[in-house]
Amino acid sequence: MTPELLTDQPTPERPARQRLPAIVRVTQILDAALRVFSDKGFAAARIDDVAAAAGLSKGGVYTHFTSKEEIFGALLTRLMLPLHANRPPLHPDTAVTVDVLVRQVVAPMYDSLGDPATALTLRLMLADGARAQQLVGQWREMVVEPYLADIQQLLQRGAAQGHLRRGVLLREPRLVLSPGVHTMLELLVQGTLDATAMERQRKAHIAMLRELLEP
Amino acid sequence: MTPELLTDQPTPERPARQRLPAIVRVTQILDAALRVFSDKGFAAARIDDVAAAAGLSKGGVYTHFTSKEEIFGALLTRLMLPLHANRPPLHPDTAVTVDVLVRQVVAPMYDSLGDPATALTLRLMLADGARAQQLVGQWREMVVEPYLADIQQLLQRGAAQGHLRRGVLLREPRLVLSPGVHTMLELLVQGTLDATAMERQRKAHIAMLRELLEP
Amino acid sequence: MTPELLTDQPTPERPARQRLPAIVRVTQILDAALRVFSDKGFAAARIDDVAAAAGLSKGGVYTHFTSKEEIFGALLTRLMLPLHANRPPLHPDTAVTVDVLVRQVVAPMYDSLGDPATALTLRLMLADGARAQQLVGQWREMVVEPYLADIQQLLQRGAAQGHLRRGVLLREPRLVLSPGVHTMLELLVQGTLDATAMERQRKAHIAMLRELLEP
Amino acid sequence: MTPELLTDQPTPERPARQRLPAIVRVTQILDAALRVFSDKGFAAARIDDVAAAAGLSKGGVYTHFTSKEEIFGALLTRLMLPLHANRPPLHPDTAVTVDVLVRQVVAPMYDSLGDPATALTLRLMLADGARAQQLVGQWREMVVEPYLADIQQLLQRGAAQGHLRRGVLLREPRLVLSPGVHTMLELLVQGTLDATAMERQRKAHIAMLRELLEP
DNA sequence: AATGAATGAGTTTTCATTCAT
DNA sequence: GATGAATGAAAACTCATTCAT
DSSP: OOHHHHHTOOOOSSOOOOOOOHHHHHHHHHHHHHHHHHHHOTTTOOHHHHHHHHTSOHHHHHHHOSOHHHHHHHHHHHHHHHHHHTSOOOOSSOOOOHHHHIIIIIHHHHHHHHSHHHHHHHHHHHHSGGGGHHHHHHHIIIIIHHHHHHHHHHHHHHHHTTSSOOSHHHHOTHHHHHHHHHHHHHHHHHSOOOHHHHHHHHHHHHHHHHHHHOO | OOHHHHHTOOOOSSOOOOOOOHHHHHHHHHHHHHHHHHHHOTTTOOHHHHHHHHTSOHHHHHHHOSOHHHHHHHHHHHHHHHHHHOSOOOOOSOOOOHHHHIIIIIHHHHHHHHSHHHHHHHHHHHHTTTTTHHHHHHHIIIIIHHHHHHHHHHHHHHHHTTSSOOSHHHHOTHHHHHHHHHHHHHHHHHSOOOHHHHHHHHHHHHHHHHHHHOO | OOHHHHHTOOOOSSOOOOOOOHHHHHHHHHHHHHHHHHHHOTTTOOHHHHHHHHTSOHHHHHHHOSOHHHHHHHHHHHHHHHHHHTSOOOOSSOOOOHHHHIIIIIHHHHHHHHSHHHHHHHHHHHHSGGGGHHHHHHHIIIIIHHHHHHHHHHHHHHHHTTSSOOSHHHHOTHHHHHHHHHHHHHHHHHSOOOHHHHHHHHHHHHHHHHHHHOO | OOHHHHHTOOOOSSOOOOOOOHHHHHHHHHHHHHHHHHHHOTTTOOHHHHHHHHTSOHHHHHHHOSOHHHHHHHHHHHHHHHHHHOSOOOOOSOOOOHHHHIIIIIHHHHHHHHSHHHHHHHHHHHHTTTTTHHHHHHHIIIIIHHHHHHHHHHHHHHHHTTSSOOSHHHHOTHHHHHHHHHHHHHHHHHSOOOHHHHHHHHHHHHHHHHHHHOO
16 A cells, blocks of 8 residues: 555546456356346346446447347356256266265255356246247257256166165156256245245255155 | 218228227236236337237227236236135045045146146246236235145145155145146246146156155 | 417417328328438438428337338339339320420420439439349339330331431430430539529430431 | 567467558558448448458558548548549540540440449449539549540541531530440449440440431 | 327447557 | 457437327
């Protein structure tokens, strides 16, 4: 805090136009867009809002995107990508017990519920889904289906090992996720869900899997 | 300009579309509004869209409502009315088996998935959640909670009768609904779900309940 | 001018929103657009200008046209139509002398040069022609070509009657118009052409036709 | 940060497009501007368009010009320069026949129609006439008038020599050019004119001159 | 009651120009 | 000299709402 340095620094009236590499700006704009779109929905969100939230001018946004629609598309694309990579690394021949299933599938699911981006993504898909029908289709195909296939494989291995009972879940791996999806929807409809409730639902979910899968 | 000629001449110049009683029009407009709002969300919906969907002109809508907000409000009110009556007819002291549970709970749920109004309402709650906070609150209070209480009572009766096994579902009746909610979300995200897929999910749901509840 | 009538008439602050039938408004808007576009060119013309010139609000213009481009298209279409109908009604077997040719072809041409709309149309076609390439093509086909065919027929009839000499013009009726087109271009480039110059060029045009056509 | 390393390392990170001497760049930019302005008109032309057409970036254009207007001005200036020199080489006292006239006047005219710059310049004068008033004035004064005077002199010499007939063209040398001007306008309106049509019109032009001038 | 032209207050989009790198 | 991100002032366009008919 050397006073001398500050003394003859004329405070620039304009905050010294930030000039960042495009990739950084695009990221900032998408971050801002996520916040704004999720808050007000796509239609009600103004480009000014996004620009302000991203810390640049309206025109600046248009340096990187050609339209509001394009921002929406880029945002959804970015939101869906990570889900892709998130799948647990395959495991050789460890015993597949319910505990393992919980660790590999259930826990990450409830963890992601804590991440606001998850709710936001889902809300965007639901609220403005029509606008993104194609993207949603791709997402199903590239992310959801392989994920379910993975779970099914896990279950079958567990059953083959005699660690899991053969029941509906073996045929319908979707059901493994249902209680979590249910929670997610509640979270979405209500806006929040207190930690206690969340924890209780997680426990119930696990208990249910035990009843269905333990031999 | 013979007066006689004018007297019984129906003026055919103006098409003079339907002039219907107000109650009919209001109903038509709200039906249209539900469709349009659910489809595009409140903000993106144009009064013209609602008017067109209701089969009258923009100005015609304003004959019955003073603003877009008012239409939204009236729509919420109307959506809430049936909520009070909707609960399944109470049951005396019949044996509560899984079959009964399916008939009382699961079947109606999948039936309602077929009704567009269900999806539309849910989508409205998700897309314009903030605006529809009132709807969301009332819906929880008037529909979800009593419904769950009902189910819990059923389950406990069945358990007391020895027809149902005591498991997680007894403590967490939510789980009885989870697979159906999961299906509903898929329906919402994808826009449609073919009859085959729906039937399969219904069967899996029932099978799961059997595994969890049959003694 | 009965004072009583005026006394308790509160002068309405707002000038009593004009409400005219669409056809009238469309006409007014196109009139205004002709003036504005010709004055500043399509690109530099603002919708506000057109609206102001037409005596309504910007939004009012959009009640009748969906875009600036559409106004341009409608304007050019309207400007080109009359040229179509303008062709002299065919005449049975009158003698076709140079005088007749002048009366039927040359005179109307120079008359139309006096009409500002002619210059404006041409200017629009030239300045913003790329935008209207298709329209220009249609115009050639529907208006220009038949017009030239007409002239050629006239010339050949005159020649057959022995009233006109057989020369280039018989093969190339375009040339009948060339001096007039030349004048038109000068008019366009310079913005105006004084009456004296115009008259002189008209006379020269006729004299040339005489030299080429009189036997 | 070894200085040695930096010394002879060509920095390949930035493509560092051509860094050319200013005069070259200015020429390229004006070439580009002529194309772009003629194509879309001054108002509709974007600096980006000009820059792209000149093969550099928007900012690069501003290194050489301070505004769009300045580019326009410089372009006009450059377009005017050749006007001074363009006049056909003077002719001593050769016999002036129609053939000579064709060689001296008609041929160069149709040749220049092939040169895009001609059409471009004319279109510029027409489209942005108000803005190019200066160009228009100078062009008349420096090109058109002397050119017509030249032609008139030629014609009179030919007539005096008995090689040319005394007719309207002697009084109105403009008419010598009219068919060519007509062709130019068609070229302008249509964007292109195939070689066959052009050749045919040239021949008709010459034939007409013969009919008017040969004794 | 109904229509549809008209308004005006936004909102999106464009682009000449600036400037940090 | 050159680039391209950023700005800001304008322009195009949208749409809830009003109102003459």
